[in-house]
Amino acid sequence: MALWLYLHFPALQLDTLLTGLTAPDKLADTASAKACHAEQAVVIVAGQKNRIVQCNQVAKTQGVELDMGLGAAAALCPQLQVVAYDETLTLHKLQEIAQWLYQFSADLSLCEGTGIALRVTPMLNLYGNLQHYWQVLREQLALFGVSYTAATGYSPLAAQVLARNGITVLSDDAKQLQAQLAAQPLHSLALPVLQQEQLMRLGVQTVAQLFALPRAELARRFDLSLVQRIAQLLGEAPVKLEFYQPPEQFNSHLALLFELENLAWLERPLSLLLEQQARFLRLRNLLAYEIEITLTLRDSDAITFMVGAAEGEYRSAAWLRLCSLRLSQLRLSAPIQAVSLKVLQSRTHHNAEQDLFSNAVGALSEQALLSILEAKLGRGAVQGVSIQPDPRPELASQWCRPLQRGNYHPTxxxxxxxxxxxxxxxxxxxxxxxxxxxxxxxxxxxxxxxxxxxxxxxxxxxxxxxxxxxxxxxxxxxxxxx
Incomplete structure (x- = not known):
């Protein structure tokens, strides 16, 4: 049987919003953002009954609990910040984490929009043991600043049950993992409501009691799906998983906890997206030549603009400088609610050979200057001139793309x-x-x-x-x- 690791992210949307927080008076740095997190009680609500599905520590200290109604939560915490659950945002964040972990663990699968299952056994030949493997993954997860629980099991379903129940266990001891699973309450298996009620009427309260029942008797009294689920929990039957394949082009979206009325306040959330882009490009040895940024506005049409780097770039700081020049030309008609970033053109990065003793080392290249001018003035405002093989003075030259080399070269x-x-x-x-x-x-x-x-x-x-x-x-x- 293969050993599996399951990562459960119980508050992925909340963590994403707080990471991208850009309150107008809390812009200085990450420390300022964290200070603001400590002051603001935030909850994520979902469903027609507005049940709380995620809440931060500030809300918890004031008595707010998961699955509580919004009305009760607001009564406990009058200054509550309420955000609707966004399944798309959560999935994007989960895909971003999976994309980064893919370089450290080959077989992984996204599960139910809140977790990632990783097949550990093949990776132990590379990392030597489970402890080293987990140490590498834990260091990478720390980059995202999200909360999670992790558990191992000899089936992805068993590891999922433990992690979703808040049990952190990282072991390859089959007996220990079996004992941990057996000790969980019956409702942790997320069985259909009718099956769970029938089992509880039989006195089955824990997973251990369920495992103790004869399989043949269960198959006779219940449908075969229950017997199949038990076999999957014990690693006796395979679980159908769709393994993750990373995308070919970078595309990310960030919803903001606070609406932004000034483009200067956009620097931090935009930096987060550009850092994600840099990781994506660096992992694939790519340079981006053109990106598209979309600003989602409240009750107004979105603003979409392109930013280019003539010689290609992957570093977030360089892209931020170009984006800042372009943003300085925009005017907002409504507050910004979300930011999206998409790479339109990218190519493999080939390191150019440079002369160590060249006097041009450190000078601004033609392509870099062109990128700055186009970001500041607009793409149509910067043009080149090419010579044409026509003796008439009015037609001897024409406009062309900057730095474009024509085919006509007179002696x-x-x-x-x-x-x-x-x-x-x-x-x-x-x-x-x-x-x-x-x-x-x-x-x-x-x-x-x-x-x-x-x-x-x-x-x-x-x-x-x-x-x-x-x-x-x-x-x-x-x-x-x-």
């Missing part, structure tokens, strides 16, 4: 001014011709024929002008030399 460029007028202006002053003519007769193939003689001239005020004389319309200024 020599004619003498041209840095400033070309959008529309040529008629010459109305005396000038001295210094160079020319350069005759441009072209464009016959597309109907935009051009026939001009170009000259370089100096005006009386010292300006250097680029002039042309058209066939029948006189002299014009087309550009000015710097």
């Amino acid at each position: 020599a460029l004619p003498l041209r001014p840095a400033w070309l007028l959008a529309t040529p202006e008629r010459l109305q002053e005396s000038v001295a011709i210094l160079h020319g003519p350069e005759r441009i007769y072209t464009g016959w193939w597309d109907g935009a024929e051009l026939a001009r003689d170009y000259f370089i001239a100096r005006a009386a005020d010292g300006r250097w002008l680029w002039l042309f004389k058209a066939r029948d319309s006189g002299w014009f200024i087309h550009g000015i030399f710097s």
